[in-house]
Amino acid sequence: MPTFAAPDGTALAYHVHGAGAPLVCLPGGPMQASEYLGELGGLSAYRELVMLDLRGTGDSAVPADDATYRCDHQVDDVEALRETLGLAQLDLLAHSAGANLAVLYATRYPSRVRRLALITPSVYAVGLTVAGETRLELARLRAEEPWFGPAYAALEAITAGDHSAENWEAITPFSYGRWDSAAQDFHALEDMQRNDEAAFVYGSAGVYTPHSTRAALADFAAPVLLTAGEYDLGAPPATVASYAALWADATFTTHPAAGHFPWLDDPAAFASTVNAFFDAHWKG
Known part of the structure; x- marks a missing residue:
């Protein structure tokens, strides 16, 4: 397992899967070990996946200063990884909350990004x-699922302001295209893989400056792919389509019958879609 030093000296780890042109992958959670990404539905058959364990997660060390869990601080961890890999530019993929880190990196170091998913x-x-x-409205698409009744009632309660842990747990099936044993096993590992203390700090007050970030996206020259799961309540397709419209050169696609983890719901289609984006621009 390779490691490198962050600018503040924290030892950070990354995991490599597959072979080919490197693709750096940032996990979400927030602050969940990159282990949950697996090999992204077989994307490692096309690319060398470089999976970063963010500070304090997975095999990366806990930093001396908890404030460095802030998303904007970790931008320079990504830059240190690029330097470690010896790459002039990155092909960069980020999932869920990791997208915030990727976007802050892309706006701080725009010339360092070749393409972004x-x-x-x-x-x-x-x-x-x-x-x-x-x-x-999106949840009601799942009305025929056997688990729908309790999950929808919990979602209504959350929408009305009841953010109990029980309600959040009850809506979990909405995050998956299929709430089968594989999805349940996947979900069961989340608490062990996530650093909750770090997650609390990750998006804390002052981390994001949306107005300036949006202005930077309009001038960002590299191609960008944004994808949504058809059933995903966390990143609804209409919202992700609006996000795509903020970029100078963006492609938006929806993964049919998928939730928040589309590489689980249709691995082959996910890997093919993402590889086609990077491969087209690699050749072009």
């Missing part, structure tokens, strides 16, 4: 919001 991205960095009714 944001998979079911969080939208906090650009100040977009998702209305409660949007989530409820």
Whole structure:
């Protein structure tokens, strides 16, 4: 397992899968070990996946200063990884909350990004919001699922302001295209893989400056891919489409019948879609 030093001296780890042109991958969670990304549905058959364990997660060390868990601080961890890999530019993929880190990196170091893919991205960095009714409407697409009744009732309660842990747990099936044993096993590992203390700091007050970030996106020259799961309440397709419209050169696509982790729901289609984006621009 290779490691490198962050600018503040924290030892950070990354994991490599596959062979080919390097693709640096940033996990979400926020602050979940990169282990949950697996090999992104077989994307490692096309690319060398470089999976970063963010500070304090997975095999990376806990920093001396908890304030460095802030998303904007970790931008320079990504830059240190680029330097370690000896790459003039990065092909960069980020999932969920990791998209905020990727976007802050892309706006701070625009010339260092060759192309960027944001998979079911969080939208906090650009100040977009998702209305409660949007989530409820999307959830109703799953009305025929055997688990729908209790999950939908919990979602209604959350929308009304009841953010109990029980309600958040009850809506978990909405995050998956299929709430089968594989999805349940995947979900069961989340608490062990996530650093909750770090997650609390990651998006704390002052981390994001949406107005300036949006202005930078309009001038960002590299191609960008944004993807949404058809059923994903966390990053609804309509919201991700609005996100795509903020970029100078963006492609938006929806993964049919998928949730927040589209490489689980249709691995082959996910890997093919993402590889086609990077491969087209690699050749071009």
